Amino acid sequence: MTRRLLSALLLCTSAIHLAFAATAQVFVPPSTGPLVQTANYTSFSNFTLDDRKVVKGRVFDRIVQVWLENTDFETAASTPIFESLAEQGILLTNFNSVTHPSEPNYIAAIGGDFFGSHDDNMYHIPSNISTVVDLLEDKDISWATYQENMDADGPHRSPQPTTPTPPPPPYPYYMRKHNGPVIFDAISQDASRARRIRTFNDFAADVVNGTLPQWVFVTPNMVNDAHDTTIDFAASFLEYWLVPLLTDPRVNGERTLILLTFDENHTGTEQNRVWTLALGTAIPLNLRGTTDDTLYTHYSTISTVENNWGLNSLGRQDTNASVSNVFAFVADKTGHKNVVLPPNEIPQFNLSAVVPGPLNSALFVPFSAPNLHARGAGGGSVLIRPGLDKTLTPDKLPKPVNMIALNRTTPFQMSPATVDGRHIIACADAQCSNTS
Numbered sequence: 167m168t169r170r171l172l173s174a175l176l177l178c179t180s181a182i183h184l185a186f187a188a189t190a191q192v193f194v195p196p197s198t199g200p201l202v203q204t205a206n207y208t209s210f211s212n213f214t215l216d217d218r219k220v221v222k223g224r225v226f227d228r229i230v231q232v233w234l235e236n237t238d239f240e241t242a243a244s245t246p247i248f249e250s251l252a253e254q255g256i257l258l259t260n261f262n263s264v265t266h267p268s269e270p271n272y273i274a275a276i277g278g279d280f281f282g283s284h285d286d287n288m289y290h291i292p293s294n295i296s297t298v299v300d301l302l303e304d305k306d307i308s309w310a311t312y313q314e315n316m317d318a319d320g321p322h323r324s325p326q327p328t329t330p331t332p333p334p335p336p337y338p339y340y341m342r343k344h345n346g347p348v349i350f351d352a353i354s355q356d357a358s359r360a361r362r363i364r365t366f367n368d369f370a371a372d373v374v375n376g377t378l379p380q381w382v383f384v385t386p387n388m389v390n391d392a393h394d395t396t397i398d399f400a401a402s403f404l405e406y407w408l409v410p411l412l413t414d415p416r417v418n419g420e421r422t423l424i425l426l427t428f429d430e431n432h433t434g435t436e437q438n439r440v441w442t443l444a445l446g447t448a449i450p451l452n453l454r455g456t457t458d459d460t461l462y463t464h465y466s467t468i469s470t471v472e473n474n475w476g477l478n479s480l481g482r483q484d485t486n487a488s489v490s491n492v493f494a495f496v497a498d499k500t501g502h503k504n505v506v507l508p509p510n511e512i513p514q515f516n517l518s519a520v521v522p523g524p525l526n527s528a529l530f531v532p533f534s535a536p537n538l539h540a541r542g543a544g545g546g547s548v549l550i551r552p553g554l555d556k557t558l559t560p561d562k563l564p565k566p567v568n569m570i571a572l573n574r575t576t577p578f579q580m581s582p583a584t585v586d587g588r589h590i591i592a593c594a595d596a597q598c599s600n601t602s
C-alpha cells in the first residue's frame with residue numbers, strides 16, 4: 167500500500183516535472199532596468215568610454231543596431247510588441263539577410279562581405295581586411311558593440327560553442343559567433359579597439375555616464391534574441407530593455423536611428439526576408455507608422471552609415487548597388503539614388519555554401535583586395551588597411567580549391583568543429599599556393 171502510494175507519488179512528481187520541463191521558458195529580467203548593472207552578468211563595468219564628441223551626420227547623429235535571431239518576417243509582424251513598435255517607426259518590408267546561418271550575417275554587417283562562410287565556426291579574419299570600424303574611426307566617429315552575457319574578457323576568452331544548439335541552461339548565453347567585431351583581427355587584436363567590445367553592464371555604465379558612442383551594435387543573449395526561445399520571449403526582453411530606452415535622451419537623443427532587425431529568417435528554403443524597423447528620433451514624424459518596400463540587406467546598414475557621414479567605403483558588397491540600397495528616409499534627404507531591380511534580377515539571399523571564399527573550405531580562395539575603384543554611398547574612396555596586397559584583386563584570385571578533399575591535417579584541421587580561420591589563411595598563403 168505504502169509502496170503503491172509512494173510510486174504513485176513519484177509518478178505524479180515526474181509528471182509534474184515533465185509538464186514543467188515542457189513549459190516554455192519565461193523571460194526573467196536580469197536587473198531592475200537596462201541601465202542598472204547586475205550581478206547576473208559576469209562582471210561589473212570597470213571603466214566607461216569617453217565619447218562626448220558628436221560628429222554631425224547628414225540625417226542622424228547616432229545609430230543603434232539591435233539584432234535578434236532566426237525569425238520569419240510574418241512571425242515578428244504578428245507579435246504585439248513588434249506591432250506597437252512599428253507604429254513608431256518605418257517598417258522595412260523588404261529587408262533581407264545575406265545568407266545562412268548566423269555568423270556570416272554578423273561578419274557581413276561589419277566587413278561588407280561574408281567571405282564565403284556558411285557555418286558558425288571560430289574565425290579570425292586577418293588584420294589587413296578593413297571593416298566599418300575603419301570607416302568610422304577615419305572620420306572620428308565613436309563606436310562600440312555591447313554583447314549581453316559576454317564576460318569582461320570575453321573577446322579573448324569566451325569559447326566558441328562546439329555544438330550548434332547548446333545544452334539547456336545554465337550555459338554560456340553569450341556566443342562569439344554573434345559578435346561580429348570580435349571576429350576581425352583588425353578590431354579584436356588592437357587593444358584600443360578591443361575595449362570597445364563591451365558587456366551589457368558596460369552599456370549601463372556608458373549610458374549613465376552620457377558617453378554612449380555614435381555607432382552602436384547590440385547583441386542580446388541566446389534566449390533574449392529568440393534563438394533558443396520564442397518571439398514572445400524576445401518580445402518580453404524588448405519590453406524590459408528597449409522600450410524604456412526609447413524615452414531616454416542618453417540613448418535616443420536628438421537625431422538617433424535605432425535599427426531593430428534579425429540576423430536571418432527561420433530556415434533557408436525561402437527568400438531570407440527579416441522584419442526590420444527603423445525607429446528613433448531621426449525618423450520624421452510624418453513617416454512614423456509607415457512601411458518602405460525598398461530592397462535592403464545587412465549591407466544597406468553599412469552604406470546608409472557611409473551615406474550619412476560621407477565616409478569612405480570598404481569596396482566590397484557595401485558598394486554593390488544591387489544589395490546596398492541606402493535607407494530611403496536617408497537617401498531622400500541626401501539625394502542618393504537607390505536602384506530598383508527588375509524582379510528577375512533580385513538576388514536570392516537564402517543561398518549558402520555555394521559562394522567561394524576564404525571561409526569556405528570546399529570552395530576555397532584567399533582573401534582578395536576589395537574593388538579599389540568602387541564608389542560607395544559616402545562618395546569617398548576605398549579604405550585600405552596596412553598589410554593589404556592591393557594587387558590581389560578579385561579577378562586575380564586562383565580557382566577555388568576544395569580543402570576538404572585535400573584533407574590536410576597540419577597546420578590546420580578541416581574537421582568542422584575545429585576549423586580556425588587563422589589556420590586556413592596561413593595555409594592559403596604558404597602551403598596551398600605552393601602545392602596547387
Ligand SMILES: *[C@@H]1O[C@H](CO)[C@@H](O)[C@H](O)[C@H]1NC(C)=O
Nearest residue numbers: 194195196197198204205206
Ligand atoms: C538576477 O536575476 C534574478 C531573476 O533571475 C532576479 O531575481 C535578481 O534580482 C537578479 N539579481 C540582481 C542583482 O539584479
Ligand SMILES: *[C@@H]1O[C@H](CO)[C@@H](O)[C@H](O)[C@H]1NC(C)=O
Nearest residue numbers: 209210211212213317318319
Ligand atoms: C577591467 O576588468 C577586466 C577583467 O578583469 C580587465 O581585463 C581589464 O584590464 C580591466 N580594465 C580596467 C581599465 O581596469
Ligand SMILES: *[C@@H]1O[C@H](CO)[C@@H](O)[C@H](O)[C@H]1NC(C)=O
Nearest residue numbers: 213214215216217218375377
Ligand atoms: C565618465 O566619463 C568621464 C569622461 O568623459 C570620465 O572621466 C569619468 O571617469 C566617467 N565616469 C565614470 C563613473 O566612470
Ligand SMILES: *[C@@H]1O[C@H](CO)[C@@H](O)[C@H](O)[C@H]1NC(C)=O
Nearest residue numbers: 238239431432433436437439
Ligand atoms: C523566410 O521569409 C520569407 C519571406 O517573409 C517567408 O515567405 C518564408 O516562409 C520564410 N522562411 C521560412 C522557412 O518560413
Ligand SMILES: *[C@@H]1O[C@H](CO)[C@@H](O)[C@H](O)[C@H]1NC(C)=O
Nearest residue numbers: 434435436437514516517518
Ligand atoms: C531560395 O528561395 C527561393 C524562393 O524565394 C526558392 O525558390 C529557392 O529554392 C531557395 N533556395 C534554397 C537554396 O533554399
Ligand SMILES: *[C@@H]1O[C@H](CO)[C@@H](O)[C@H](O)[C@H]1NC(C)=O
Nearest residue numbers: 482483486487488489513514
Ligand atoms: C553584387 O550582388 C549580386 C547579388 O548578390 C551578385 O550577383 C554580384 O555578383 C555582386 N557583384 C559583385 C561585384 O560582387
Ligand SMILES: *[C@@H]1O[C@H](CO)[C@@H](O)[C@H](O)[C@H]1NC(C)=O
Nearest residue numbers: 292294533534535554555595
Ligand atoms: C592579408 O593578410 C594575410 C595575413 O597576414 C596575408 O597572408 C594575406 O596575403 C593578405 N591578403 C591580402 C589580400 O593582402
Ligand SMILES: *[C@@H]1O[C@H](CO)[C@@H](O)[C@H](O)[C@H]1NC(C)=O
Nearest residue numbers: 570571572573574575576580
Ligand atoms: C583523411 O586523412 C585521414 C587520416 O589523416 C584518413 O583516415 C582519411 O581516410 C582521409 N580522408 C580522405 C577523404 O582522404
